[in-house]
Amino acid sequence: MKYLKTYPEKCIGxxxxxxxxxxxxxxxxxxxxxxxxxxDKDNDxxxxxxxxxxxxxxxxxxxxxxxxxxxxxxxxxxxxCIGCYACVAICPTDNMRTxxxxxxxxxxxxxxxxxxxxxxxxxxxxxxD
Amino acid sequence: xxxxIEKLKxxxxxxxxxxxxxxPVEKGYTNRTLYVNISTNDIKExxxxxxxxxxxxxxxxxxxKLLWDxxxxxxxxxxxxxxxxxxMGPIGGxxxxxxxxxxxxxxxxxxxxxxIDSNVGGYFGxxxxxxxxxxxxxxxxxxxxxxxxxxxxxxxxQIFEAPDEAVDSHVLAEQMVEMFAENxxxxxxxxxxxxxxxxxxxxxxxxxxxxxxxxxQVARLKQAGRGGTGTVFRDKKIKALVVKFSGxxxxxxxxxxxxxxxxxxxxxxxxxxxxxxxxxxxxxxGTAHLTEIMDEYDLLPTHNYKYGSHKDTKNIASDxxxxxxxxxxxxxxxxxxxxxxxxxxxxxxxxxxxxxxxEKVTVDGPEYETVAGCGSNIGIFDAATIxxxxxxxxxxxxxxxxxxxxxxxxxxxxxxxxxxxxKTGGLDFTWGxxxxxxxxxxxxxxxxxxxxxxxxxxxxxxxxxxxxxxxDRKFMDDIGMEAKGLEYSEYITKESLAMQGGYGxxxxxxxHDEAWLIFMDMVNNQIPTFKDKAEALHYFPMFRTWxxxxxxxxxxxxxxxxxxxxxxxxxxxxxxxxxxxxxxxNATTGRNIDKEELILQSERVYNFQRVFNIRMxxxxxEHDNIPYRSMGPVTIDEYxxxxxxxxxxxxxxxxxxxxxxxxxxxxxxxREFRESEYEKLKDAAxxxxxxxxxxxxxxxxxxxxxxxxxxxxxxxxxxx
Numbered sequence: 001m002k003y004l005k006t007y008p009e010k011c012i013g014x015x016x017x018x019x020x021x022x023x024x025x026x027x028x029x030x031x032x033x034x035x036x037x038x039x040d041k042d043n044d045x046x047x048x049x050x051x052x053x054x055x056x057x058x059x060x061x062x063x064x065x066x067x068x069x070x071x072x073x074x075x076x077x078x079x080x081c082i083g084c085y086a087c088v089a090i091c092p093t094d095n096m097r098t099x100x101x102x103x104x105x106x107x108x109x110x111x112x113x114x115x116x117x118x119x120x121x122x123x124x125x126x127x128x129d
Numbered sequence: 130x131x132x133x134i135e136k137l138k139x140x141x142x143x144x145x146x147x148x149x150x151x152x153p154v155e156k157g158y159t160n161r162t163l164y165v166n167i168s169t170n171d172i173k174e175x176x177x178x179x180x181x182x183x184x185x186x187x188x189x190x191x192x193x194k195l196l197w198d199x200x201x202x203x204x205x206x207x208x209x210x211x212x213x214x215x216x217m218g219p220i221g222g223x224x225x226x227x228x229x230x231x232x233x234x235x236x237x238x239x240x241x242x243x244x245i246d247s248n249v250g251g252y253f254g255x256x257x258x259x260x261x262x263x264x265x266x267x268x269x270x271x272x273x274x275x276x277x278x279x280x281x282x283x284x285x286x287q288i289f290e291a292p293d294e295a296v297d298s299h300v301l302a303e304q305m306v307e308m309f310a311e312n313x314x315x316x317x318x319x320x321x322x323x324x325x326x327x328x329x330x331x332x333x334x335x336x337x338x339x340x341x342x343x344x345x346q347v348a349r350l351k352q353a354g355r356g357g358t359g360t361v362f363r364d365k366k367i368k369a370l371v372v373k374f375s376g377x378x379x380x381x382x383x384x385x386x387x388x389x390x391x392x393x394x395x396x397x398x399x400x401x402x403x404x405x406x407x408x409x410x411x412x413x414x415g416t417a418h419l420t421e422i423m424d425e426y427d428l429l430p431t432h433n434y435k436y437g438s439h440k441d442t443k444n445i446a447s448d449x450x451x452x453x454x455x456x457x458x459x460x461x462x463x464x465x466x467x468x469x470x471x472x473x474x475x476x477x478x479x480x481x482x483x484x485x486x487x488e489k490v491t492v493d494g495p496e497y498e499t500v501a502g503c504g505s506n507i508g509i510f511d512a513a514t515i516x517x518x519x520x521x522x523x524x525x526x527x528x529x530x531x532x533x534x535x536x537x538x539x540x541x542x543x544x545x546x547x548x549x550x551x552k553t554g555g556l557d558f559t560w561g562x563x564x565x566x567x568x569x570x571x572x573x574x575x576x577x578x579x580x581x582x583x584x585x586x587x588x589x590x591x592x593x594x595x596x597x598x599x600x601d602r603k604f605m606d607d608i609g610m611e612a613k614g615l616e617y618s619e620y621i622t623k624e625s626l627a628m629q630g631g632y633g634x635x636x637x638x639x640x641h642d643e644a645w646l647i648f649m650d651m652v653n654n655q656i657p658t659f660k661d662k663a664e665a666l667h668y669f670p671m672f673r674t675w676x677x678x679x680x681x682x683x684x685x686x687x688x689x690x691x692x693x694x695x696x697x698x699x700x701x702x703x704x705x706x707x708x709x710x711x712x713x714x715n716a717t718t719g720r721n722i723d724k725e726e727l728i729l730q731s732e733r734v735y736n737f738q739r740v741f742n743i744r745m746x747x748x749x750x751e752h753d754n755i756p757y758r759s760m761g762p763v764t765i766d767e768y769x770x771x772x773x774x775x776x777x778x779x780x781x782x783x784x785x786x787x788x789x790x791x792x793x794x795x796x797x798x799x800r801e802f803r804e805s806e807y808e809k810l811k812d813a814a815x816x817x818x819x820x821x822x823x824x825x826x827x828x829x830x831x832x833x834x835x836x837x838x839x840x841x842x843x844x845x846x847x848x849x
Contacts, residue, residue: 059459062462062465062466080314082224082465083378083380085398085466086398086468089401090402103378
């Protein structure tokens with residue numbers, strides 16, 4: 001299974017990952033439209049939250065819009081999704097995301113764009129059995 | 130392909146094609162309804178006015194309004210002018226708030242001769258709306274078997290003769306999917322409405338609304354069960370209604386405030402996912418979780434409502450179905466986005482009897498009502514038999530509640546010597562005889578033998594047994610669990626006066642969807658006075674009516690409750706959820722109602738329906754009477770099974786010392802008391818509802834709620 005592994009202890013809170021992700025997905029820089037979230041924990045400490053590809057959401061989808069690709073990554077089929085948000089509700093880590101203007105939820109597909117740009121090596125694409 | 134669809138299609142004869150303009154939904158409404166006459170093959174659109182929305186809101190409100198305009202006071206269920214109407218409401222069809230996909234069927238019922246309304250899941254209603262119509266009315270009678278097809282993608286409606294398609298729903302629904310889906314993806318875009326062979330002679334016919342389950346690859350069925358709508362459907366020679374709609378999105382209602390609907394919907398999703406396992410377990414076992422609870426509280430109908438529990442209930446408890454039959458882990462909503470997901474199924478269930486013996490089928494359910502009605506109430510404590518009855522009732526197009534309750538009546542008649550093998554054509558109706566209970570069902574499916582008599586329901590059986598066999602009418606009136614001609618649903622009401630009213634005053638007949646007050650009344654003692662009970666018999670029927678004027682399911686209202694609900698001022702109302710409904714209605718329509726106006730919307734439709742009953746000749750005080758079995762013990766052994774309770778009541782409530790009195794005397798004293806209590810309850814409830822003591826809405830009340838329509842005033846003016 002391929003997923004984005006996070007090392008929050010290395011994170012410097014620069015938000016580069018958020019900018020890269022939202023720009024890639026929605027062509028704009030917006031924390032609301034990023035698949036990865038950066039939280040201020042306390043002074044100089046940050047938490048990172050992103051999909052761990054656990055697949056809990058897949059079983060909940062009534063239209064089979066959620067599938068697992070050959071790398072073990074959960075994908076959203078926008079053509080099949082009817083925006084019910086059952087997947088958003090069931091996600092144990094709150095990483096099936098929505099934003100104000102959209103109907104279809106979105107999530108990390110472990111593309112690695114953020115990891116490549118992270119100046120602190122706090123993100124890494126890994127593959128595990 | 131399982132069926133030779135091309136061969137079926139080769140026999141089709143197109144009778145009419147109608148093209149219409151596809152328009153987007155606006156704020157939850159399409160602002161038009163569809164009229165189809167299958168006598169004349171006339172098809173037309175009717176506009177929906179702002180006044181119609183104001184007075185009738187949608188769903189069963191629209192269905193009843195269209196029905197009122199179509200019939201007259203002499204219309205019978207099988208008159209050509211009677212209609213099958215299917216309505217959606219403005220909120221209905223949204224994919225965010227759990228339980229938002231209900232269609233509401235209205236018609237003049239063969240059971241009651243008054244309007245019936247039945248709330249059903251499946252995809253038909255929402256797809257009909259997104260195809261362009263807030264409601265559909267079908268009038269007339271076809272000469273030969275027809276299918277009515279609505280192509281919501283291209284704006285085409287067709288009526289065609291369809292002689293060779295199946296009649297039984299589990300086959301027909303599959304045929305419709307294969308016939309109208311052009312590819313795999315489109316299968317989920319097809320929904321049909323159909324009845325079954327049982328509906329052709331029985332009056333307890335139901336309608337099956339299909340929804341294609343992608344995981345199981347099967348067209349599943351939900352039932353508009355009550356009141357014989359399937360019977361009307363087959364009398365009109367309709368095989369199926371079919372709709373195809375491919376463009377469903379999360380905002381297909383085109384609401385004014387999509388974000389609020391998403392936000393409120395997500396909040397409820399999370400509540401369900403967090404709390405359901407600890408509360409009602411709807412996601413695991415559906416409504417069947419009630420079986421063991423009802424047994425525990427002595428409320429589970431057993432042997433025709435004589436008793437409220439049984440030592441063998443453990444054999445039909447929810448865990449038996451869960452562990453041995455139900456398929457687990459699927460999102461079992463009957464409309465998209467329902468995370469309550471209570472539409473459970475037993476897949477690959479092998480049938481042991483009947484025309485489909487040996488087939489492995491998908492059985493929807495069982496719902497609690499089916500377990501109680503077709504299980505404990507007829508003395509069957511075997512889960513597989515209940516599933517078999519459930520399957521055949523559905524595919525034959527028969528209501529499981531009426532089938533269970535009427536079979537319970539037959540078995541008690543057998544027990545008391547009213548029936549014997551000579552009269553039943555060889556069937557043995559000893560309590561719990563599953564072989565002959567199933568054979569009765571197959572006789573109804575074939576339209577033969579004792580099944581022809583039984584399928585007409587309890588009220589007509591009583592007439593038949595009295596006329597043909599001189600049976601004791603008074604005894605049958607006492608134990609025959611019907612009111613207004615409709616069989617009771619499955620709760621014991623003897624110890625809850627308020628619930629006796631909940632059933633007896635229900636407009637369509639004794640169905641629990643208007644009010645379920647047993648725990649409030651009997652267990653928690655929250656409504657001790659007549660005034661309290663009358664208030665509950667006002668608020669809850671009005672509030673619950675709202676689901677059917679909006680296209681909603683009742684279950685997500687109180688089968689899951691917020692964690693802090695008990696701390697609310699009136700927890701029985703689940704105030705946070707009431708506010709959810711207010712919020713999503715306003716966010717859909719752009720209006721600005723509050724919880725009081727929500728009740729007013731219902732009250733308009735509720736009073737309209739009562740006046741409709743009066744117009745048809747069955748809406749007065751006398752028609753709210755109920756059988757004594759629902760009030761108290763009819764028989765000696767029934768009294769003695771709860772002697773301590775009843776003796777105590779004689780002492781405490783009536784000041785009568787039971788010592789030295791025979792059980793027969795005590796039954797009589799208790800009966801006089803309880804019957805008088807019920808009459809007092811009627812007075813209190815009518816007063817609260819703004820009705821005369823004869824149960825007629827007053828002209829002042831109709832004016833007050835904005836329903837002083839000339840046609841209503843005409844009906845009630847001489848009855849004030």
